[in-house]
Amino acid sequence: MPILKDFKTIPQLFKIITLEFGRSQNRALLKTKENNQWKEITFDEVYHNTEDLALGLVTLGVRKEDKVAIISENRPEWVYADMAILGLGAIDVPLYPISTSEMLEYTLNDSESVGIFVSNKFQLNKVLKIINRCKYLKFIIVMNNEDKVSDKNVYSLNEIQERGKELKRENPNLFLENIELINEDDICTIIYTSGTTGEPKGVILTHKNIVSNIKAAHEVFYIDQNDVFLSFLPLCHIFERMGGYYTAFSSGGMICYAESIEKVAQNMQEIRPTIMTAVPRLFERMYSRIKKNIESQSASKQKIFNWAVEIGKEYKAAKKSEQHIPISLAVKYKLADKLVFSKLRERTGGRLRFFISGGAALSRELGQFFDAVGILIIEGYGLTESSPVIAVNRPNDYKFGTVGKPLPGVEVKIAKDGEILAYGPNIMKGYFKKKKETEETIKDGWLHTGDIGVFDAEGFLIITDRKKHLFKTSGGKYIAPTPIENMFLASKYIDQFVLIGDRRMFLSALIVPDFEALKEYADANRIPYKDEKELVKFKQIYELLDKELDQFQKKLASFERVRKFAILDKPFTIESGELTPSLKIKRKIVEERYKDLIEDMYKSLEG
Incomplete structure (x- = not known):
């Protein structure tokens, strides 16, 4: 589905969704769980919380092109911090919540971050431990207001928002004026990838890089305001940020934050999502639980289950090849669905349209199993350096064991040594302060992915391995x-x-x-x-x-x-x-x- 309205930067998208589209909506934009209850946050609340925070950052001296880090679990405040930083034309530096103090020290210094948002006392203590060695860091903002400590450089989120409200009284249009000053070629974010070798590299992504990926995703997937997303992958990773956050946002859909990876299964049944981004590990766990449950059943129930899965595979194969489906197979599939598949789908909430899988290879067998039971997993491929999607399967054109076909607007070719090369508006600007590494990775505009792959006869891309592996x-x-x-x-x-x-x-x-x-x-x-x-x-x-x-x-x-x-x-x-x-x-x-x-x-x- 086409996007609701054209935008060129992430702050423009934010303005369109919260102020223009949001006015016609009588529902929540975000949902989070507090004290065991789901709390709804309206479009209007998201806008005002973000605007107050952005103007509060102005009082701390944050200006265009300043870098501000975020270390937090997925929660609404991550969105407020992200959009507040970007809305000022500043650059955010997202960090994994599992980062150690040493990792934080390296990233904060290398990125020259002037401030950092931390979610709670645990994250705050990591930063306080190394604050004297962070030469650019001027302030820390704690999202959990009760976790703030007495220190002249540490503020609670509420404090900064109050300062923002005061500034707004003097300059009511300052935030919206700032949004209009941001250009699509401006840097949006610097994301540090901790590759399997060497020190972390800061990937520079512009607004244009990420926006091109969002718009291409809308060409490939039908996503609209009726979709409900359950977010659990880390927002600091470009896959979740582009797919489960910005693309979800641009559709006008609702984003709900899972309590934790351990509670994803429970949250799925509560929220009943229609789309989810995930990694193969989630499907491996789901499959393992299903298998374990079946093995504890009687021999006759095990027999029914195995029969149903085989019927499901046969039915999906016939449907995919556009053959005429025999009446007997259709009847058997309907029975298998009633006895087995419908119960498995209920575990995802019962209205899931598809999962989007990335981050690692999904096994062909796993994809085929879930497809047979009516749970479609769409696998894609990309890197942080490509904002991230390079290729993806489509809901109506997919093949397990492959990562699909190139995304609209992205060119892909295979080098003589088998390496996958990509070219397009989604390719990073370069690595921050690493000219040599940038020149080794991007040659004549082509991103050298470091992955080895081939195209099959139908144009589906198959990844075989990392070049270094x-x-x-x-x-x-x-x-x-x-x-x-x-x-x-x-x-x-x-x-x-x-x-x-x-x-x-x-x-x-x-x-x-x-x-x-x-x-x-x-x-x-x-x-x-x-x-x-x-x-x-x-x-x-x-x-x-x-x-x-x-x-x-x-x-x-x-x-x-x-x-x-x-x-x-x-x-x-x-x-x-x-x-x-x-x-x-x-x-x-x-x-x-x-x-x-x-x-x-x-x-x-x-x-």
Whole structure:
């Protein structure tokens, strides 16, 4: 659906939605949960809260092109802070709530941020710990008013809004006048990507970069004011910010904030969203819960479930290929829907039109399963450097195992070495204060993504791996680890999986098991254990995972098969430095940390 009204900058979009479109609406724009109750926030309230905050920032000396950081969980105040900063022509620097003090110190200094919004005392303490080493930082604003501390540079959100109200009495049109001064080529945001190697880089995105992606999304998806979005992915990540926030905003739809990742399932049933952005991990968890529930049922119920899923796959395949659907298949599908699928869809609230998945590869099997039961997952692909979408499947033109076709206005080509290159209005301006890295990444206007991929015969893009992740066995065979790792992650007993084999005779792996599933197996098989450390050492557990791997790797070529693995007793985490904030594994760090264990695996088979 076309956008409600044309806009060239994010503040223009804000003005159109809250002031012009909002006047005709008798409902909430945002919803959040407070004291166990959903609280509605109207279009008018969103506008005035933002305007007061923006003018309050003016009293603190914030001017056009100043950088102001935000570290907060998803909540309405994130929107107020974002739109207030941008509405002044300033630049925001969003940070992951899980960032450590050290990460904050680097980012605040590198970005030259003059201020920071923090959500609560926990985030405030991280900043206070390093404030004396942040040479540009002049103020901290705490969203939770009760969490403010007595310090001349620390303010509560309310205090700043009160200052803004005073300034408005003197200059009633100041905020709207500022909005009109912002140009589409002005910098909107600097987003720090903590790649799997090297120090974080600040990606410079202009208003035009992000707006081009929003408008292209409207060409691909039918989204309107009747849509309800449930937001749980971090707003500091460009995927949620562009898809679950700005695009949702531009449709005039309603945005509801999930309480936490743990409560997404409960919140889905309460809010009954129509569209959600998500990552494959959510679908893996959903699938795991469904599977677990089915396995606890009687043999006859399990049989009905498995029959229904097969009918669903057959029906969707026939529908997709535009074949005539036999009456017998249509009748069976209707029955399967009544007995099984409708109950599964109810868990999402019952009115979900589709999920949009990004951030990591979605397994073909997972996509096909959910499609069979009537839950469509649309997978896309992009980078922070491309604002973010480069390619995406469409609700009426999709293929699992691919990331779809290029977004309107974005050109994609494959370099001679297989790297995906992208060109368009969504490509970043560059990396902040990193000329060399910018020149290495953007050549003649083409973004070098660092991903390896191919187009299939129908024009769907397939990502095979990261260029840096490809390795060669000592036998001369090239291996793309990610597809193999994703295949094993479909096992209910595996939580994290790292493939090893660069310059080695064969492949091995480090496996972090799903400890909950493992404990259930141990309890059912009377395997005594005190803790997780002891549990992973049992021979029966190794044999269980060995059988799982054998089942999954039957279709792999012999040189792609895992011949040896080690089971770890604790997961990879952000805090330990083994994961990036977007939950990607830092391979070099993991391989270095577990090098003795890796060497032992090879000695045991080579020796």
